[in-house]
Amino acid sequence: MELETGAPAAGGGCVARAPDGRVVFVRHALPGERVVAEVTAETASFLRADAVAVLSASPDRVAPPCRHAGPGRCGGCDWQHVALPAQRRLKEQLVAEQLRRVAGDTRSVVVEPAPGETDGMGWRTRVRFSVDRSGRIGLRRHRSHEVEPVASCPVASDDVNGVDAGRHRWRGARTVEVAALPARSGGGPSGAVVTVTTARGRPMDVPRLDAGCVVDGRTVQEPGGMDTEVLGHRYRVSGGVFWQAHRGAPAVLASAVLDGLEPMAGERTVDLYAGAGLFTLMLADAVGASGSVLAVERNARACEDLTVSARGFPQVSVLRAAVDADLVASRIGSPDLVVLDPAREGAGRPVMASLRDLRPSPRRVAFVSCDAATFARDLRVLTDAGWTMPSLRAFDLFPMTEHVELVGVLVPPVTT
Numbered sequence: 321m322e323l324e325t326g327a328p329a330a331g332g333g334c335v336a337r338a339p340d341g342r343v344v345f346v347r348h349a350l351p352g353e354r355v356v357a358e359v360t361a362e363t364a365s366f367l368r369a370d371a372v373a374v375l376s377a378s379p380d381r382v383a384p385p386c387r388h389a390g391p392g393r394c395g396g397c398d399w400q401h402v403a404l405p406a407q408r409r410l411k412e413q414l415v416a417e418q419l420r421r422v423a424g425d426t427r428s429v430v431v432e433p434a435p436g437e438t439d440g441m442g443w444r445t446r447v448r449f450s451v452d453r454s455g456r457i458g459l460r461r462h463r464s465h466e467v468e469p470v471a472s473c474p475v476a477s478d479d480v481n482g483v484d485a486g487r488h489r490w491r492g493a494r495t496v497e498v499a500a501l502p503a504r505s506g507g508g509p510s511g512a513v514v515t516v517t518t519a520r521g522r523p524m525d526v527p528r529l530d531a532g533c534v535v536d537g538r539t540v541q542e543p544g545g546m547d548t549e550v551l552g553h554r555y556r557v558s559g560g561v562f563w564q565a566h567r568g569a570p571a572v573l574a575s576a577v578l579d580g581l582e583p584m585a586g587e588r589t590v591d592l593y594a595g596a597g598l599f600t601l602m603l604a605d606a607v608g609a610s611g612s613v614l615a616v617e618r619n620a621r622a623c624e625d626l627t628v629s630a631r632g633f634p635q636v637s638v639l640r641a642a643v644d645a646d647l648v649a650s651r652i653g654s655p656d657l658v659v660l661d662p663a664r665e666g667a668g669r670p671v672m673a674s675l676r677d678l679r680p681s682p683r684r685v686a687f688v689s690c691d692a693a694t695f696a697r698d699l700r701v702l703t704d705a706g707w708t709m710p711s712l713r714a715f716d717l718f719p720m721t722e723h724v725e726l727v728g729v730l731v732p733p734v735t736t
């Protein structure tokens with residue numbers, strides 16, 4: 321059907337109206353275009369479609385730089401057909417809309433580019449590939465289990481593509497993640513790690529690679545970890561442990577968190593969802609030996625890495641546990657500062673309610689999120705209780721996709 325496309329919608333498409341009045345979410349389109357769209361899914365109330373021909377193009381449309389992009393092809397990127405500055409404007413609209421609708425916050429949003437970003441390509445320091453039946457790696461098609469074979473991903477860094485994982489067949493593997501963090505400053509390359517999960521834990525032959533290899537949590541080819549440096553701190557990050565994907569993300573997020581919290585010597589701080597401790601070491605440095613940092617993380621390998629990286633910071637304690645409402649209410653004490661950096665699904669209302677009910681309240685909370693919808697939902701729990709968000713920064717740490725990283729600084733109401 322022919323459609324006129326309107327505002328951007330969460331999920332990487334634009335909203336349009338079908339002749340029968342139903343809403344259509346159209347991928348591979350831009351606002352203000354006239355397109356021929358092919359329906360890909362249908363419910364009673366809405367349709368999903370791909371723009372397969374453009375009758376009237378937006379001035380923001382560009383030729384996709386990746387040969388795997390397009391209707392029915394790789395689902396890894398949403399906006400290969402959109403000029404980079406326009407991608408940021410779309411993200412600004414999407415975040416502002418979520419804040420307004422879900423959290424009742426009507427501020428306008430500015431999405432900042434990652435430092436040094438030029439064309440939105442080559443930024444990923446890790447890519448998780450799927451594996452097709454014949455053992456080839458690739459990326460899933462949008463909303464599908466089908467794999468688009470992708471031997472080399474142009475959004476990934478040269479170091480990731482340099483592992484050349486696409487040269488091999490990975491029979492027996494379900495996913496193959498290739499990670500190559502930037503080298504520590506002044507040293508050699510940090511090396512790459514390939515982390516494999518197998519189908520139902522079956523043994524498999526691992527190809528010989530110029531990289532460490534971890535299969536189902538077991539290191540089968542050393543080194544099974546990497547060393548990386550951010551703003552003067554050294555981190556160990558093992559295969560499979562979370563680390564920010566954009567090469568510029570760790571430094572930009574750590575700076576935003578520190579700028580927002582303004583930690584002071586002697587303060588008690590908590591880093592919830594700490595991962596390998598990106599923010600933990602920064603906080604430890606800022607609060608000094610008279611302060612404290614409690615890092616809470618549920619992944620065992622991440623906790624081990626964090627413990628190694630935090631040697632030399634006796635003010636850091638690592639708690640391997642799932643963050644939940646009880647833990648916040650009973651195991652983190654009464655911190656001056658809290659960092660909250662949950663996965664995409666957010667912290668959830670019960671955790672936020674426990675944070676809200678801490679007495680005394682933390683002086684500030686830095687809320688880091690890669691999902692505007694769950695961020696707005698969780699934020700509302702605090703703002704409904706009188707908390708304010710004097711600063712919200714948004715960073716374009718996922719170019720070519722609809723995703724964006726947020727850092728909100730929250731302050732409790734003044735109690736008399």
Ligand SMILES: C[S@@+](CC[C@H](N)C(=O)[O-])C[C@H]1O[C@@H](n2cnc3c(N)ncnc32)[C@H](O)[C@@H]1O
Nearest residue numbers: 562593594595598617618619642643661662663
């Ligand atoms: C978005 S990452 C942030 C990690 C770290 N702050 C960073 O920037 O590198 C979220 C982390 O939370 C952990 N995680 C997810 N759900 C959790 C939970 N309920 N309790 C504790 N950790 C959790 C994941 O293992 C992951 O390391």
